[in-house]
Amino acid sequence: MTATRTSQTPPLEPIASDELGGSFRGELLLPTSPGYDTARRVWNGAIDRHPACIARCTGLADVVAAVRFARERDLEIAVRGGGHNVAGTAVCDDGVVIDLSAMRAEWVDPAGRTAWVQGGALWGDVDHETQAHGLATTGGIVGHTGVAGLTLGGGLGFLMRKHGLTIDNLLAAEVVTAEGSIVRASADEHPDLFWALRGGGGNFGVVTSFRFALHPVGPTVMAGPVFWAADDTADVLRLYRDFAAEAPDELGSVIRLGTVPPLAVIPADLHWRPAIAVACCYAGSVEDGERAVAALRRFGTPLVDLLAPAPYAAFQGGLDATVLHGWHYYWKATNLAGLSDDAIAVIADHAYAASSPRSYAAMFHMGGAVARVPHDSTAYAGRDVAHNIIIDAVWLPDESGEHAAAETAWARRFLQALQPHRAGGVYVNFLDSDDDSSRVREAYGDRIYRRLAEVKARYDPDNVFHHNKNIQPSSYRRPA
Numbered sequence: 087m088t089a090t091r092t093s094q095t096p097p098l099e100p101i102a103s104d105e106l107g108g109s110f111r112g113e114l115l116l117p118t119s120p121g122y123d124t125a126r127r128v129w130n131g132a133i134d135r136h137p138a139c140i141a142r143c144t145g146l147a148d149v150v151a152a153v154r155f156a157r158e159r160d161l162e163i164a165v166r167g168g169g170h171n172v173a174g175t176a177v178c179d180d181g182v183v184i185d186l187s188a189m190r191a192e193w194v195d196p197a198g199r200t201a202w203v204q205g206g207a208l209w210g211d212v213d214h215e216t217q218a219h220g221l222a223t224t225g226g227i228v229g230h231t232g233v234a235g236l237t238l239g240g241g242l243g244f245l246m247r248k249h250g251l252t253i254d255n256l257l258a259a260e261v262v263t264a265e266g267s268i269v270r271a272s273a274d275e276h277p278d279l280f281w282a283l284r285g286g287g288g289n290f291g292v293v294t295s296f297r298f299a300l301h302p303v304g305p306t307v308m309a310g311p312v313f314w315a316a317d318d319t320a321d322v323l324r325l326y327r328d329f330a331a332e333a334p335d336e337l338g339s340v341i342r343l344g345t346v347p348p349l350a351v352i353p354a355d356l357h358w359r360p361a362i363a364v365a366c367c368y369a370g371s372v373e374d375g376e377r378a379v380a381a382l383r384r385f386g387t388p389l390v391d392l393l394a395p396a397p398y399a400a401f402q403g404g405l406d407a408t409v410l411h412g413w414h415y416y417w418k419a420t421n422l423a424g425l426s427d428d429a430i431a432v433i434a435d436h437a438y439a440a441s442s443p444r445s446y447a448a449m450f451h452m453g454g455a456v457a458r459v460p461h462d463s464t465a466y467a468g469r470d471v472a473h474n475i476i477i478d479a480v481w482l483p484d485e486s487g488e489h490a491a492a493e494t495a496w497a498r499r500f501l502q503a504l505q506p507h508r509a510g511g512v513y514v515n516f517l518d519s520d521d522d523s524s525r526v527r528e529a530y531g532d533r534i535y536r537r538l539a540e541v542k543a544r545y546d547p548d549n550v551f552h553h554n555k556n557i558q559p560s561s562y563r564r565p566a
């Protein structure tokens with residue numbers, strides 16, 4: 087039976103309050119509850135779903151209660167960590183959202199250089215707590231992104247070339263399975279589950295906490311972006327191709343092609359000008375970092391050079407205001423075979439053709455420690471890729487309609503033009519809602535997908551957790 091929503095009589099109201107009431111200490115938000123409309127919103131304002139019930143958990147026991155409750159009633163389940171997935175998989179229509187947004191605590195063991203992080207934490211939370219000890223692990227490049235979804239898909243960030251993907255730093259996870267049981271996954275406990283959690287997304291259970299390895303980082307690092315005018319894009323990308331190929335592992339970099347964001351640290355006369363930026367973060371001494379970025383800063387005539395010694399945690403939050411909650415987003419992404427002159431020409435031709443000044447493309451430089459981890463030791467498939475690109479169409483809530491159609495068409499055209507330059511694969515966390523199951527397979531490749539499907543059949547044979555980039559259990563097909 088699947089619950090259906092009516093605005094007058096929320097079907098779960100009496101049931102959820104009674105049955106969850108005893109075993110659930112968190113907040114239960116029903117369509118009539120104050121706060122429901124805020125709680126059902128995710129980062130992408132284009133997502134507008136109405137769950138029958140949002141179970142805002144306070145801890146592991148609440149997650150167990152919520153999973154069991156939803157299963158007993160055969161309700162759809164969506165799991166929410168940071169709520170950032172562009173496809174809006176953290177929220178469903180009609181069913182139960184298992185919402186971990188109140189579970190954001192961290193416990194750092196500075197001597198052992200590890201941290202336990204709850205499943206609803208954001209990267210800004212983790213950087214804040216770990217940097218108090220001069221430590222960090224690879225996290226996303228925007229502070230308000232969720233730890234859980236990012237980690238379970240792989241985890242790209244400025245530290246990855248030195249310290250590996252986020253999953254390469256994952257030591258253990260506490261998981262509530264589809265049965266409502268509690269298991270610990272690590273190299274020694276449920277190693278098959280541990281393998282699958284490192285790249286396979288939210289398919290295998292609800293992760294209530296993660297244990298990460300930490301590394302000394304900063305607290306002051308050489309970091310920041312350098313901007314050049316959009317007309318210089320091809321030249322900057324050719325320089326960057328060689329710069330990146332020779333970069334030490336300590337140097338993480340991300341290219342951003344779009345306009346200069348209107349941030350207070352940037353002179354106002356540059357705001358919204360079409361521009362390419364190379365953002366760097368050097369995971370080593372400031373002096374070594376200065377040397378590592380020197381060639382980049384000397385190149386051409388930058389519009390503005392913000393590379394400077396900076397607190398790592400502050401740098402990590404520097405982009406937060408450029409991708410606000412509630413704006414509307416649509417993404418297209420692919421791994422790139424390399425930055426050939428032809429690929430650069432395509433990027434330069436398309437990157438500035440969006441109509442919204444908020445739309446942009448970002449390109450992550452991979453390699454380093456990411457590529458050295460044995461490829462079958464985790465479920466992440468893109469380890470031998472040099473770059474991957476995400477095309478991010480953005481428009482404001484009151485610009486829906488024609489404007490939205492133009493931005494999404496731009497993103498699709500851009501991806502299409504990159505077709506000859508694509509490497510196999512795509513990062514699963516960059517897939518949007520119109521990326522179908524064939525793109526999920528593309529993200530993993532056949533061999534990893536098959537192995538994930540076998541683990542799925544062991545831990546979630548009924549595909550209870552399917553509101554995600556879904557791995558179908560090997561022996562099961564959910565009715566359409």
Ligand SMILES: Cc1cc2nc3c(=O)[nH]c(=O)nc-3n(C[C@H](O)[C@H](O)[C@H](O)COP(=O)(O)OP(=O)(O)OC[C@H]3O[C@@H](n4cnc5c(N)ncnc54)[C@H](O)[C@@H]3O)c2cc1C
Binds near residue numbers: 238239
């Ligand atoms: C502004 C922005 C910046 C980004 N930057 C980066 C980046 O630098 N590097 C990078 O790798 N990715 C980045 N991403 C992509 C990011 O990895 C995904 O959007 C990811 O899904 C975000 O995780 P979340 O917890 O916020 O997601 P949610 O939307 O909360 O969840 C997404 C899915 O993850 C699963 N999930 C969430 N929480 C849990 C849990 N506790 N247990 C089990 N499953 C769970 C569920 O299947 C859920 O549907 C960025 C995204 C945005 C919007």
